[in-house]
Amino acid sequence: MSNEDYRKLQMETEAIIHEKGYTIEVVHPSSTDYMFYSKVKNTTNDTASHVEVYTGEEDIKTKRTRADNTQSLPTFAITSVETSLNHRGKSLALLLISYAICYLKQIHSNTRYVSLDDCSDNSHKIEKNLYHRLGFVPRDLVALSMEDSTELKLCGPEKQLLIDKGFLQKAKDVNSLEQRRNLSHKLHKSHLMTKARRSLKSAALEQLEKERERTRLARRSQLMTKARKSLKSAALEQQEKERERTRRARRSQLMTKARKSLKSAALEQAGKKKRYPQLHSRKKKVTRL
Numbered sequence: 626m627s628n629e630d631y632r633k634l635q636m637e638t639e640a641i642i643h644e645k646g647y648t649i650e651v652v653h654p655s656s657t658d659y660m661f662y663s664k665v666k667n668t669t670n671d672t673a674s675h676v677e678v679y680t681g682e683e684d685i686k687t688k689r690t691r692a693d694n695t696q697s698l699p700t701f702a703i704t705s706v707e708t709s710l711n712h713r714g715k716s717l718a719l720l721l722i723s724y725a726i727c728y729l730k731q732i733h734s735n736t737r738y739v740s741l742d743d744c745s746d747n748s749h750k751i752e753k754n755l756y757h758r759l760g761f762v763p764r765d766l767v768a769l770s771m772e773d774s775t776e777l778k779l780c781g782p783e784k785q786l787l788i789d790k791g792f793l794q795k796a797k798d799v800n801s802l803e804q805r806r807n808l809s810h811k812l813h814k815s816h817l818m819t820k821a822r823r824s825l826k827s828a829a830l831e832q833l834e835k836e837r838e839r840t841r842l843a844r845r846s847q848l849m850t851k852a853r854k855s856l857k858s859a860a861l862e863q864q865e866k867e868r869e870r871t872r873r874a875r876r877s878q879l880m881t882k883a884r885k886s887l888k889s890a891a892l893e894q895a896g897k898k899k900r901y902p903q904l905h906s907r908k909k910k911v912t913r914l
Contacts, residue, residue, distance in 0.1 A: 628731045630793060635727035637800055638720050644807045645715055647673055649724065663725055665717050673712035676721045677705040680733060683740045685785055686764050695764075700785075701729050703741035716803055719755055723796045730788060739786040740764070748782055760795045761786045 639649055642665060652662045664675035683700035703725075708718045726739055741761070747754045754761075764783040786792060 626790060626793060628734065631727040631730045634793060634796055634800075635724055635731075638724045638727065638796070641800055641803050641807065642717070642720055642724070644804075645717070647717065649721070651728070661725060661729055663721060663728070665712075665721055667712070672709065674708040674717040674721055675705070676703060676718070676725050678702065678725050678729060679704050680729065680736070683738070684764075685738045685740070698738055699733065699736040701726060701733075701736055701739045703739065706741070716799070716806075719758060719799060720803065722756075723759060723799065726786075726788060726792070727796075737788050739788060741784055742782040743784050744782050756784055756786075758795060758799055759786060760792045 642649055647665045647667055650664050650666060652664070661678040661680070662675070665673045667673050679702045681700065681702065682697045683702055684695045685698045685700060686695045687698075688694045703722065706718050706722065730736070739761075741756065743754070743756055743761070745755065750757075761784040764785050
């Protein structure tokens with residue numbers, strides 16, 4: 626495989642990590658023990674995951690036989706892989722290992738093996754093992770179980786990987802799966818945002834409708850108050866008119882009664898004059914005196 630294949634895989638892996646919201650930082654320490662140190666940081670610049678790789682010669686088993694056919698060969702020895710508790714479940718360590726191998730392979734093209742010690746709880750498993758997804762296999766396949774001498778089990782934490790077409794294909798499969806996960810996460814996030822926007826819009830419309838209802842009620846209350854005042858004013862005006870008519874009618878009655886009384890008195894006086902003309906004549910004379 627050419628360096629171009631590893632460069633493309635490295636760039637693809639880096640892009641996937643960026644899609645997850647992280648950045649990769651490659652550090653070359655001054656110490657000669659480690660020639661490669663890479664870490665993944667989140668948006669707050671906290672280290673989410675890191676990998677340390679030492680380059681040198683390691684005992685590698687080149688054939689899967691019972692015979693001891695280990696050889697000391699140039700190897701990328703992964704000495705430390707760790708992901709922070711809050712950032713697990715995103716395959717950051719797996720992607721970072723793939724990135725580191727592609728990065729180093731372009732510099733040390735003659736190195737064909739990668740080794741590490743798998744001390745995880747799934748070290749003896751294959752399907753659920755993290756490193757098996759990239760093609761890591763136990764260096765020593767089987768051994769007798771310490772608990773049961775009749776049982777065979779995968780031996781030791783030492784695992785190795787052959788950097789070949791098989792590794793490239795497995796790494797691409799991991800990247801393809803993570804790309805689908807990223808897309809699914811984006812779609813889910815977009816759905817949640819759309820749902821949130823709809824919820825906010827619905828809440829805003831509900832609030833607007835409440836404001837409109839309050840405005841309508843306030844307007845109606847104002848109109849009713851104004852109508853009541855108008856009716857009250859009209860009623861008072863009508864009452865005042867009725868009182869005025871009553872006063873006028875009473876005054877008219879009194880005046881009519883007074884006129885009748887005066888008229889009656891005048892008629893009575895006139896009748897007396899007719900009946901007693903001499904009496905009235907004397908009064909006039911006495912008045913003259």
